[in-house]
Amino acid sequence: MTARLDILQAGPHVTFQDAGRPGLMRFGVPASGAMDRKALVIANTALGNPPGATGVEVSFGGLSLLCQDGPVGVAIAGGGFIATRNDTRLGSWTTLTLRPQDRLVIRPGPWGSWCCVAFAGGVQSPTWLKSVSTHAASGLGGGRLLAGQQITVTDTHPTDERAIPCPVWARPRHRINVTLGPQDALFAPEVIGAFLSSPFRLTGAFDRMGMRLSGPPLVPEAALGIPSQPVTRGAVQVAGDGVATVLLADHQTTGGYPKIATILDDDTDALAQLRPGEHLVFTAITPARAIQLARQRDAAFKRWLAALQKART
Amino acid sequence: MTPRFLPVADRALMVEFATTLDTAAHAAVLSLDRALAAAPFAGFAEAVPAFVTLLVAFDPLVADHAQAEGHLRALLSHARPAKAAARTHTIPVTYDGPDLPEVAARTAHAVSDIAEIHQSGGYEVAMYGFAPGYAYLSGLPVALGLDRKPSPVRDVPAGSVIIAGGQCLITTLTMPTGWWIIGHSTARILTDDPDHPFLFDVGDRIRFRATP
Numbered sequence: 001m002t003a004r005l006d007i008l009q010a011g012p013h014v015t016f017q018d019a020g021r022p023g024l025m026r027f028g029v030p031a032s033g034a035m036d037r038k039a040l041v042i043a044n045t046a047l048g049n050p051p052g053a054t055g056v057e058v059s060f061g062g063l064s065l066l067c068q069d070g071p072v073g074v075a076i077a078g079g080g081f082i083a084t085r086n087d088t089r090l091g092s093w094t095t096l097t098l099r100p101q102d103r104l105v106i107r108p109g110p111w112g113s114w115c116c117v118a119f120a121g122g123v124q125s126p127t128w129l130k131s132v133s134t135h136a137a138s139g140l141g142g143g144r145l146l147a148g149q150q151i152t153v154t155d156t157h158p159t160d161e162r163a164i165p166c167p168v169w170a171r172p173r174h175r176i177n178v179t180l181g182p183q184d185a186l187f188a189p190e191v192i193g194a195f196l197s198s199p200f201r202l203t204g205a206f207d208r209m210g211m212r213l214s215g216p217p218l219v220p221e222a223a224l225g226i227p228s229q230p231v232t233r234g235a236v237q238v239a240g241d242g243v244a245t246v247l248l249a250d251h252q253t254t255g256g257y258p259k260i261a262t263i264l265d266d267d268t269d270a271l272a273q274l275r276p277g278e279h280l281v282f283t284a285i286t287p288a289r290a291i292q293l294a295r296q297r298d299a300a301f302k303r304w305l306a307a308l309q310k311a312r313t
Numbered sequence: 314m315t316p317r318f319l320p321v322a323d324r325a326l327m328v329e330f331a332t333t334l335d336t337a338a339h340a341a342v343l344s345l346d347r348a349l350a351a352a353p354f355a356g357f358a359e360a361v362p363a364f365v366t367l368l369v370a371f372d373p374l375v376a377d378h379a380q381a382e383g384h385l386r387a388l389l390s391h392a393r394p395a396k397a398a399a400r401t402h403t404i405p406v407t408y409d410g411p412d413l414p415e416v417a418a419r420t421a422h423a424v425s426d427i428a429e430i431h432q433s434g435g436y437e438v439a440m441y442g443f444a445p446g447y448a449y450l451s452g453l454p455v456a457l458g459l460d461r462k463p464s465p466v467r468d469v470p471a472g473s474v475i476i477a478g479g480q481c482l483i484t485t486l487t488m489p490t491g492w493w494i495i496g497h498s499t500a501r502i503l504t505d506d507p508d509h510p511f512l513f514d515v516g517d518r519i520r521f522r523a524t525p
Contacts, residue, residue, distance in 0.1 A: 025361045025368070027511045028441035028448075129510055138445055138486045182319035182327040227334050228442055228449075230361035230368035234322055254363055254442030262322035265373075287378045290323035294373040 003072035003119070003153040005098070007145050011061010013207065015134035016125045016142030017116070019052025024129060025230065025253045032133035032141065032249050035114040035208060035272040038170060038301065039078025043118035045305050046075040046095050046164050048312065054123040054132045056145060058115040062107040063145070067098040073120030073159030074098055078170070079112020079273055093166045097158040111172060112273045113206070121156030136208040136250045162312075167304060169297070173270035174280050176263055178236065179287050182229075183258035186220040187238075194218070195260055199279045200244065206276055208250040213280075217242030220258050228254045234263035236282075248272060264290055266297045314341045315389070318382045323373045324358070326381050331365040338365040339439065339451075343516050345388060354384040362515050363440045399437075399516045402500075404483065405524040406431070406474050410494035416476070420457055427495060428523050430456050436481060436519040441511075446485035446502040448513050453481050461491040472497045474521075 017040060020033025034040040034057050041051040056063065058081065075095045076083050083090040084105045090096060092109055106115060125132040125142035132142035145151075184192060200215035219242040231237065235247045237257040244260065248268060261282060263271065274280060285293070314337060319327040328345065331338035346362045349369065356375030361368040371381050408428035410416075417424040436452040453476055461477045466489060469475070473484045475492035482492065485502045502512045513519070 023359045025359060025370075026441060026515065027446060028443060029445045130507070135445065137488070140445065179320055179322050182321055182329070226332060227364040227366075228440070229327065229366045230363050230442075232321060232325060232368070232370070252443055253361065254440065264323050266323075287320035287323070290320075291373050291377045294323040298374055 001156055002069060003067065003098075003121070003156045004069040005072070005151045005153070006066040006068055007064075007147055007149045007151065008066050008103070009062065009064040009147050010145035011059050011063065012144075013059035013136070014061055014063050014145045015057050015136070016054055016123070016132045016145070017057045017134065018054045018132050020133045020249075021129045021131035028253050029129065030135070030249065030251050030253055031233070032131070032135050032208075034078075034116055035249050036078045036116065036170075036269045038269050039114065039116040040118065041305065042164065042170075042308065043075040043077040043116045045308055046077065046312065047073050047118055047120040047159060049118055049120065051305075053118065054125055054142065055116050055118040056123075056151070058106050058117060060108050060113065062105070063117070064106075065098075065104045065151070067100055067102045067104070068150070069100060070102070070156075071097045071099045071158040072153050072156045074104065075118045075159075075164065076106065077116055077164055077166075079115040080109045081106050081112065081115040082109040091163045093164040094161065095159045095164065096161045111275070113275055114272055119151070119153040119156065120159055121153045124152040124154060164308070169270060169300075170273075171270065172273040172275070172278065173267060174274070174278070176267050176271055176280050176282050177285050177290065177293065178261035178263050178282050179290050180261050180284050181259065182262070183226070184260055186226075186258045187218065187260055188221050191218050191220075192260070196282055196284055199281050201279050202274050202276045204276045208248060210245050210247045210251060213244045213246065215244065218244055218260060226256055226258060228256045231255045231259065232262060234265060234268045235259045236261045236263065246271070264293060266294060314338065316341070318378075318385070320378045321368070325368055325370040326378055326385070328367040328369060328385060329365065330367075333365070335365055342367045345385065346515070348388045348391075349385070352388065354381060356380075363442070399518055400514070401518040401520060402513065403520045403522055404498055404500045406496045406498050406521045407524050408496040410474065410496045412493040413495055416457070416459065416493050416495055419459055422456070427457070430454050431476070431481075431495060432521045432523060434481070434521070436521070438513045438515050438517045438519065439480070440515055444486055444488060446511055447482060448502060450481040450519055451479070453479050455479075459493055462493065463491075465489040465491040469494060470497070472499065474498050
């Protein structure tokens with residue numbers, strides 16, 4: 001069965017995303033994918049989709065859909081957004097079925113910056129380098145959702161309406177683990193000290209490429225003429241004026257600004273759920289501890305997904 | 314040349330051969346990149362070559378920093394693999410950029426000489442960066458050495474041939490740039506060929522040829 005949904009309204013940063021296109025940074029292409037990758041995996045798993053299936057990432061701008069052909073199973077996870085079907089409030093993390101003429105509206109709620117919507121079956125969207133994930137700066141990939149367009153879902157099926165539990169690790173994270181560097185040697189010890197002891201505040205300069213922070217100035221000691229180096233998602237880079245920016249899903253792949261620290265991969269998802277004005281603090285851990293945490297958290301996430309899958313059947 | 318191995322969170326090592334631009338360090342980056350591609354370690358995810366650093370990313374569920382460093386040290390201590398047979402691409406350029414007069418004035422050349430000087434360079438793909446398919450080409454003749462413009466120009470079209478900081482680049486997207494636009498090319502770096510989506514590999518050589 002094929003379902004079609006009219007896009008009645010979509011905010012400026014509402015895009016198609018999947019598991020992204022890792023492995024191409026050497027060609028200037030970041031992995032992209034959802035800002036909160038776990039939210040997309042959870043929404044897909046709740047429907048029995050492959051974890052990296054194509055979904056829609058909803059920003060503060062919100063999304064409004066009208067089901068034309070259906071029924072179609074839908075799952076919503078990530079952030080504390082407000083979802084309504086035909087003006088009746090749904091749980092903010094839930095599975096549901098849309099039938100013809102049903103209207104689904106998602107708008108910002110009490111917390112979170114990014115919400116993922118998955119559809120049972122396969123969302124039809126253009127791919128670039130084998131992924132529909134939209135690279136914001138170029139528009140390559142599935143692209144932005146625009147009012148007047150339609151979403152087509154093939155091989156779809158309805159689903160039970162059921163709440164998806166929202167685990168504590170999916171909430172916005174204010175204590176962020178980093179390892180120092182790779183260019184921490186360019187900063188004086190007291191600057192590193194200020195970086196690790198002061199709260200930083202998210203500014204309004206926050207998009208899929210990164211988030212600018214406001215906090216103590218982190219002016220590097222050495223000249224800023226370092227040759228461009230590869231950068232990763234989670235890099236905390238410091239511009240010449242001492243202002244720190246965290247690079248996120250659609251980051252540039254190289255840059256000449258020194259990186260005072262790099263955020264653990266797992267922390268970047270929950271970090272992205274912070275909102276402008278909220279505070280965060282950085283905690284430095286050793287690389288060995290970072291590996292240990294990555295393994296523990298991955299095992300816990302897989303156990304949690306297995307339980308979600310079991311509850312579904 | 315013994316590099317420094319700098320940990321990057323839970324998923325990579327930055328292999329730093331130098332902290333300033335250095336031809337030998339760049340050659341060492343490319344050599345290690347090739348050796349790693351030929352003999353990856355368990356959990357290796359991707360390598361990203363830049364001017365004097367190589368980022369080596371791995372899956373933290375399979376590998377860790379110590380294992381990655383051990384493998385890379387072993388690769389470095391072995392005999393160098395044969396230099397890869399770098400390809401040479403000939404790229405057509407129409408020298409009609411809006412900045413030609415100012416480039417000529419700032420480098421004290423005639424406008425009509427810029428094309429010939431530009432074509433005399435021996436270019437090599439040093440790295441990709443900034444945006445998809447943005448290949449930084451080293452080898453711009455010293456006679457065309459210019460810093461960037463004080464502020465970037467918006468909406469520079471894809472296919473522009475731009476120069477600054479001793480380098481040349483063919484843009485792939487319509488984006489802002491502070492580099493000097495000397496012409497445009499019909500060459501497509503983003504090829505749309507799923508099996509070979511990027512025209513150049515790092516280390517490839519480039520020649521520019523004027524087209525009317």
